[in-house]
Amino acid sequence: MSSEIGTVDRFFQITERGSDIQTEIRGGIVTFLAMFYILAVNPIILSSTSDIDFQQLVGATALASGISCILMALYARFPVALAPGMGINAFVSYTVVSAMGFTYHQAMMIVLVSGVLFFAMSVTGMRSKIIQEIPRVIKVSMSVGIGFFIVCVGLFNCGIIVHGNGSALTLGDLGSPGVLLAFFCIILTVALWYKHRWYAILFGSLATVAVGLVGGQYFGWDTVVNGTSLIPGVGTSAVNEIATVPDLGLFGSVFTEFTMFDVPMIPAFVVSIVSLLIVDIFDTTGTLMSIGRSTGIMDDSNEGEISEKALEVDAAATVIGAVAGTSTTTAFVESNTGIAAGARTGLMALVVGLLFLLAMFFAPVFSVITSACTIGALVIVGFMMFSSIKDVDSNDPVTMTTVFTTVIMMVLSGSITDGIAFGILIYIVGMAFTGRARELSKMVVVLGAVFVAYFVLTFSVIPALS
Numbered sequence: 001m002s003s004e005i006g007t008v009d010r011f012f013q014i015t016e017r018g019s020d021i022q023t024e025i026r027g028g029i030v031t032f033l034a035m036f037y038i039l040a041v042n043p044i045i046l047s048s049t050s051d052i053d054f055q056q057l058v059g060a061t062a063l064a065s066g067i068s069c070i071l072m073a074l075y076a077r078f079p080v081a082l083a084p085g086m087g088i089n090a091f092v093s094y095t096v097v098s099a100m101g102f103t104y105h106q107a108m109m110i111v112l113v114s115g116v117l118f119f120a121m122s123v124t125g126m127r128s129k130i131i132q133e134i135p136r137v138i139k140v141s142m143s144v145g146i147g148f149f150i151v152c153v154g155l156f157n158c159g160i161i162v163h164g165n166g167s168a169l170t171l172g173d174l175g176s177p178g179v180l181l182a183f184f185c186i187i188l189t190v191a192l193w194y195k196h197r198w199y200a201i202l203f204g205s206l207a208t209v210a211v212g213l214v215g216g217q218y219f220g221w222d223t224v225v226n227g228t229s230l231i232p233g234v235g236t237s238a239v240n241e242i243a244t245v246p247d248l249g250l251f252g253s254v255f256t257e258f259t260m261f262d263v264p265m266i267p268a269f270v271v272s273i274v275s276l277l278i279v280d281i282f283d284t285t286g287t288l289m290s291i292g293r294s295t296g297i298m299d300d301s302n303e304g305e306i307s308e309k310a311l312e313v314d315a316a317a318t319v320i321g322a323v324a325g326t327s328t329t330t331a332f333v334e335s336n337t338g339i340a341a342g343a344r345t346g347l348m349a350l351v352v353g354l355l356f357l358l359a360m361f362f363a364p365v366f367s368v369i370t371s372a373c374t375i376g377a378l379v380i381v382g383f384m385m386f387s388s389i390k391d392v393d394s395n396d397p398v399t400m401t402t403v404f405t406t407v408i409m410m411v412l413s414g415s416i417t418d419g420i421a422f423g424i425l426i427y428i429v430g431m432a433f434t435g436r437a438r439e440l441s442k443m444v445v446v447l448g449a450v451f452v453a454y455f456v457l458t459f460s461v462i463p464a465l466s
Contacts, residue, residue, distance in 0.1 A: 008347065012077055017344040027343025028351025031081050033202050034334040035352070037377045038065070038083045039359055040205070040369035042326065045089045048157060048226070049097045050104040053247070058363040060250040060325035062356045068317035068329050069353030076309035077346035079339055082317050083356070085330040086381045087146040088279060090153055091416040092327040095275075099415045100268045106261055108254040108322050110269065114276040115318030115328065122315040127281060133443035134278075137399045140388045141406035141423045142279060147385025149410050149419070154378035157371040158182035159225040168412065178223025178230025181212050182372040189376025193383075198337040204376040208232075209369055223372075230372040239368045246360035250325025267457040274450055275417040280318060280328055333384070398430035421451035 009015050014024060043057035061084055068082035096107040121127040155161045156169075159179045164170030172179055189204030197203070212232035215221035221231045229235035261269065314331050321329035338348050393399050405426040410419025428448045431440055 012073075012345040012347045014345050014347060019342060019344040021347065023342040024345055024347035025351050027079070027338035027341040027348040028081075028355070030198065030341045031335055031338030031343070031348060032352045032355040034198055034337040035065075035081060035083055035332055037201050037205055037374060038086075038332075039356075040366045041086070041374045041377055042084045042089050043366065044157070044369075044371055044374060045093050045153070046104075046327065048228075049093045052104050052250070054367050055244075055363040056247045056249045057326065058366050059246045059248050059360050062246070062360040062363075063248060063251065064317070064321040064324035064326050064329045066353045066356035066360075067324070068313070068320050069349045069356060071316065071320075072310065072313045073346035073348075073350035073353060076313045078310045078313075079343050079345055079348045080310060080314075080331050080335045081338070081349055081352040082314065082329050082331055084321055084327045085280075085332075086378075087150055087385070087416075088276070088330065089327040090146070090150045091276065091279065094149075094153060095415045095417050096272050099413075100272065100417075101265065102261060102268070102272075103259065105253055105257040106259070106269075107327075108325065109258050110272045110276065111328055112254050112319060112322035114273045114280070115315070115322055117273070118277055118280055118318050119312070119315040121277075121281075122311050127311065127315075130281060130443060133441040135427070135441070135444065137392055137402050138406075138424060138427060138444070140392050141403045142420055143385045143388045144403060145407040145410040145419045145423070146279070146416060147382040148407050149416060150378050150385075151382035152411050154371070154375045154382075157226065157228075158230055158375045159223065160375075172225075176223045177215060177219075177221035178225065178370075178372050181208060181215070181221075181223075181230060182375045184208055184211060185373055185376040186379050189380060193380050198340065201377045201380055205369065205373050208373040208376070212370070212373065213368070225371070228371065230370050232368045232370055232373060237368050237370045239364050241364045243361050244364055247363060248324075248360075252323060253325050254322050267454050271417055271421075271450065271454040274447070275420055276328065278420065278447075279416070280330060398427065398434055398436075401430055402427040421454065424448055425451060 005021065008021060012024070014020060039058055039061055042061045043054050046052065046057050047054050065081075065083040072078055072080055072082060092107050092111065096102050096110055097104060102110070118127075121130065152161070159172040159176065160174070160182055161169045162172040174180070174183075185204055185208040188207055189200050192200035192203060209232045212221070212230075216231040216234040222234050223230045224235065227236075229237045231237065233239065310331075317329040321327060335348075338352075389403070392403060402423050406419050406423030409422040410416055413419065424444065424447050428440060428444065431437055
């Protein structure tokens with residue numbers, strides 16, 4: 001037994017990094033509990049615009065997360081857990097499927113192609129070059145915009161805001177049990193987050209489920225929004241069993257169920273891939289670097305060696321997610337909870353991966369978790385993404401118009417792609433009008449040209465030829 005422990009210690013460099021096996025296991029459990037919500041939130045988001053079975057999405061989410069975490073543990077030996085990314089899943093569901101009109105499996109092909117390109121960029125070094133060429137204001141604009149977007153989507157899905165008469169949006173029925181339950185989730189989750197409790201999202205969601213189950217079973221609560229019940233255990237969220245054989249019906253469906261789309265949709269297909277690449281590059285790189293430095297295992301002397309393997313796994317996870325049948329799988333900032341508990345090695349990621357695989361057997365349980373029980377998680381994620389606004393120069397009019405345009409167009413158009421496109425175009429125009437056109441990088445100019453072509457083809461050329 002001691003020799004086996006010694007082998008694990010040497011493989012993961014546990015003692016070398018100032019940790020021990022018990023601490024790594026504890027860190028893995030803590031991290032999984034902090035990420036637990038993704039097993040409900042991701043299926044809720046992806047199923048809201050498609051007819052894909054909820055339990056199949058739970059299986060796909062758990063499978064992609066489990067395999068990616070184990071790969072990170074064994075190859076990169078890095079204390080980072082991965083799962084389908086928040087914001088990116090909203091992009092796939094509400095922009096690619098709902099707004100652009102692609103089927104779910106066509107959307108998975110977009111994820112797969114972007115993942116293959118993403119992996120190629122990572123192993124060839126292009127990823128770092130692209131990051132250097134994109135100005136900070138565009139990176140911040142995307143982060144803030146996506147934060148606003150997913151909160152807006154969350155509020156809509158739980159009935160707090162609805163389509164208005166005479167206005168784009170208005171308040172929903174704030175007196176209905178389901179909407180009040182959603183407010184309870186937000187208040188409790190945010191209150192715990194204010195106190196820096198790592199379990200804020202976990203406890204907020206589970207407590208809301210408990211309150212909702214009692215209300216639904218004993219007080220007759222039943223609120224339906226967009227055809228889905230907000231009350232746990234009622235209607236569409238009723239649970240008939242606790243454990244079952246995992247439903248992995250989505251595995252490989254990107255190949256078997258994919259059907260070719262019409263020619264007019266080619267511009268949208270290309271732009272979706274570009275947008276997904278941009279979002280993934282900046283989202284995951286920042287997460288990995290910040291986690292690496294917070295652990296103390298990455299500094300200027302070894303950043304290249306350690307981060308290279310972690311970046312490669314992160315890129316490969318995108319492909320893994322698409323094949324499993326879910327949106328882009330990426331590094332999760334919640335890994336910091338395990339690190340705060342003392343974890344410093346890939347053993348932590350291995351524990352998280354195994355727990356995700358185990359969770360596949362309890363997919364029916366996750367169907368009880370409704371939008372009202374996860375809105376707190378979306379609000380917290382939105383808060384964290386909005387915090388990057390501090391990194392922009394508020395005295396520069398080009399900077400502020402870029403951020404504002406990206407956010408407002410992303411939210412009002414219901415499209416992350418359109419928000420990014422308008423933000424980049426207004427940035428280029430602003431730099432030109434203020435005499436700073438020479439400061440524009442080639443990458444920004446290329447992206448601007450791609451988005452102009454996208455708008456012209458989609459709204460002028462293709463309609464004229466139809």
